[in-house]
Amino acid sequence: MSTAWSTVGDGDFFCPGCGGDRNYRRRTGRRRLTVLGVPLLPRGYAGPVVECAACRHHFSTxxxxxxxxxxxxAMLRDAVHTVALAVLTAxxxxxxxxxxxxxxxxxxxxxxDCTEDQLTTLIDALAADTGRLPGAYEGVDEPCGAALAIELHEALGPLAPHLAPGGRESILLQGARIALADGPYSPAEREVLTTVGGALLIRPEDTVRLLETARTPS
Known part of the structure; x- marks a missing residue:
């Protein structure tokens, strides 16, 4: 049995075999019964598969x-930035x-190149956009309303499954340290951080534990 492969697309991916970023080719194939090296009867289709351009191994799509x-x-960078803005807003x-x-x-x-002015200016700009940061504009009292929760889930949800538990906890703890920099959590800050924990797939009881851990001087 032999397979004749055809390339139907390409791009970059994280190769499980190489353990790093590589180019790939997305390939489909046609199987044929081969006798003495001569392809004879068709035996259906193979794939699609992802072929690493470096190691040549085939993987599921x-x-x-x-x-x-x-x-x-980039996702991690954006996640920390979003959490920082959310905590500052609260x-x-x-x-x-x-x-x-x-x-x-x-x-x-x-x-x-982040500066204090850049963060405060961005928060002011987002506050003017009533679809972005609830609580930061007239008529809304809860800092972590539906729109902000959506912002956090959009930034953290796609990232969370690819992080080890320690990585997810680290993002939450960074937000907690920002909130604690001027004293104990306010109710609004705790609410935002609870939302952050949920978006990061951290169990509620673990979120509570981590927020208390952040309050303990090292």
């Missing part, structure tokens, strides 16, 4: 569901300690 390392880094930006803590978290995630 499910391999394309895993983000590349570059994409994963707790306010009047405390310089809070702003400095938020900037440090965002810079560590990959936004190297």
């Amino acid at each position: 499910d391999a394309l569901d895993h983000p590349t390392s570059a994409r994963l880094s 707790g306010g930006t009047s405390s310089r300690t809070v702003r400095v803590t938020a900037v440090a978290a965002v810079r560590a995630a990959g936004f190297d």
